[in-house]
Amino acid sequence: MQYLLLIYNDESNWNTLSEPEGAKILKEFGEFTQEIMASGNLKGGNRLHDVSKATTVRVKDGKKVVTDGPFAETKEQLGGYYLIEAADLDEATTIAARIPAARMGSIEVRPVWEMARP
Amino acid sequence: MGAQGARLPGDSEARVAWLARRIIRLVWGEPVPIEPGFLDQIYRDEWGRIVAALIRRLGSFELAEEAAQEAFAAALVQWPREGMPPNARAWLMRTAQHKAIDALRRRTRWEAPGDPQAAMAKIAQWPSHLGEEEVLEDDRLRLIFTCCHPALAIEAQVALTLRTLCGLKTEQIARGFLVPTPTMAQRLVRAQQKIRDAGIPYRTPPRAELAERLAAVLLVVYLVFNEGYNAAREGRALSDEAIRLGRLLNELLPGEGEVLGLLALMLLHDARRNARTSASGDLILLEEQERGLWEGAKVAEGLRLAEQALRHGIGSYAVQAAIAAVHGQAATAEHTDWAQIVALYDVLLRMQPSPVVELNRAAAVAMAQGCEKGLDLIDGIDGRGELRGYYLLPAARADLLRRLGRWAPAALAYRQALRMAVGEAEKRFLAKRLREVEAAAHSK
Numbered sequence: 290m291q292y293l294l295l296i297y298n299d300e301s302n303w304n305t306l307s308e309p310e311g312a313k314i315l316k317e318f319g320e321f322t323q324e325i326m327a328s329g330n331l332k333g334g335n336r337l338h339d340v341s342k343a344t345t346v347r348v349k350d351g352k353k354v355v356t357d358g359p360f361a362e363t364k365e366q367l368g369g370y371y372l373i374e375a376a377d378l379d380e381a382t383t384i385a386a387r388i389p390a391a392r393m394g395s396i397e398v399r400p401v402w403e404m405a406r407p
Numbered sequence: 408m409g410a411q412g413a414r415l416p417g418d419s420e421a422r423v424a425w426l427a428r429r430i431i432r433l434v435w436g437e438p439v440p441i442e443p444g445f446l447d448q449i450y451r452d453e454w455g456r457i458v459a460a461l462i463r464r465l466g467s468f469e470l471a472e473e474a475a476q477e478a479f480a481a482a483l484v485q486w487p488r489e490g491m492p493p494n495a496r497a498w499l500m501r502t503a504q505h506k507a508i509d510a511l512r513r514r515t516r517w518e519a520p521g522d523p524q525a526a527m528a529k530i531a532q533w534p535s536h537l538g539e540e541e542v543l544e545d546d547r548l549r550l551i552f553t554c555c556h557p558a559l560a561i562e563a564q565v566a567l568t569l570r571t572l573c574g575l576k577t578e579q580i581a582r583g584f585l586v587p588t589p590t591m592a593q594r595l596v597r598a599q600q601k602i603r604d605a606g607i608p609y610r611t612p613p614r615a616e617l618a619e620r621l622a623a624v625l626l627v628v629y630l631v632f633n634e635g636y637n638a639a640r641e642g643r644a645l646s647d648e649a650i651r652l653g654r655l656l657n658e659l660l661p662g663e664g665e666v667l668g669l670l671a672l673m674l675l676h677d678a679r680r681n682a683r684t685s686a687s688g689d690l691i692l693l694e695e696q697e698r699g700l701w702e703g704a705k706v707a708e709g710l711r712l713a714e715q716a717l718r719h720g721i722g723s724y725a726v727q728a729a730i731a732a733v734h735g736q737a738a739t740a741e742h743t744d745w746a747q748i749v750a751l752y753d754v755l756l757r758m759q760p761s762p763v764v765e766l767n768r769a770a771a772v773a774m775a776q777g778c779e780k781g782l783d784l785i786d787g788i789d790g791r792g793e794l795r796g797y798y799l800l801p802a803a804r805a806d807l808l809r810r811l812g813r814w815a816p817a818a819l820a821y822r823q824a825l826r827m828a829v830g831e832a833e834k835r836f837l838a839k840r841l842r843e844v845e846a847a848a849h850s851k
Contacts, residue, residue, distance in 0.1 A: 290606045377608035400605045
């Protein structure tokens, strides 16, 4: 099965990390990504720019409406994601727990909807 | 055997039916006549096993439950008419297998994710004659751990365990937890959907995770027990169910200290069930209970299991069982070894720091070392504010003030407790005590 691991953190905490702290976390992220690539679990993933750069789009009466900011203001913001392949939820949560940011915020584990193939 | 005493009946229609039964008996072997209530017993004994084995084979909770339900329904019709098959479990498994194939045939792709054709092919490969050995005990253990998976909400874990493993009807569970049946039905459907769509595995956790996952299972069992224990008389079926689950766990995971501890704890509490409420449904405190009404066999078993549990290690259920055991060993309330109980609460508190445990310890200290000492401790707990709104805190204070003959402050505390209490039986009890201390205050 595929799972999307959504990384939620308080951006203000993230932005106030000292330079060595930030460098350490980045290094850990690099190692983690290498590990799950080598184990074959990694299907994709990216870090996201913070929500100050988010734009929300809706279509109202057939017209595109663009507004500044995220869909919802929350205490923790989506900062990045991994798409992984795992045997089951237990494997997925075990991998999620290894994401360095899990110590600071939380990881939402969402199973990817399996499309019926024609 | 019942068949030997049978005589050929007179009228022709009955004669044909009798012959048909006779032939079926010859083919099946010698069937056992069915006693009333026997099918209920089979249902209770076999439901969890059959469903657990079917889930492993079918990979689907919904399908397994549906097939098992239909198999039991078929047994209900067929067995009284044709006699019991020689191996009921194998008959039920085989029938459920046919029912599962029928169900898969009826389903469209959308309803059954995955491939119904492939699933049917897999079922077709099952051995055609399923013996008892086909139903693995491990399946029930897998089922328990899946039902109590931490990715499910605790209410869902409880509901799923009672439905899938114990075979309780949705209405029964709804009644036990005082929620409308459609709410409970939806809770069960959502839980099954999450298991399927989120890929919650059907397996016993690896050794490294076992202790933690077992704690979650035991919590579910204990919640079920307490729900039944605190309910009015008719709600007590849940306590029996929890004890059954405890016994099953003890059978499947022998020598686990906390399983033994929880089972002991439940038995020791349950032994008092007939003594803890009056005929009119009023609460009777431990101290005032008629100890002759305690069920001796349950107390004895509880004491034995509590001792075994402590030999396997000092877990929190084992210590709680030990506390219940000290009460169980006292011939009268006055003979209770309160110093021992205080010592056990000290151990429990170190293991599981909680203001509720502290409050219980304070009550024991009051009995062992004097009410003033207990009151000081209660004031300390109250001062920290963690138990704000918890009626047992003012109720415990009121009880100690009453014992000291300080009627006016006791009445004040009882009134405070009465405002916070929720259960009807608890309110009646507090109101009764309030009347008593008020009367004492006036007669002073």
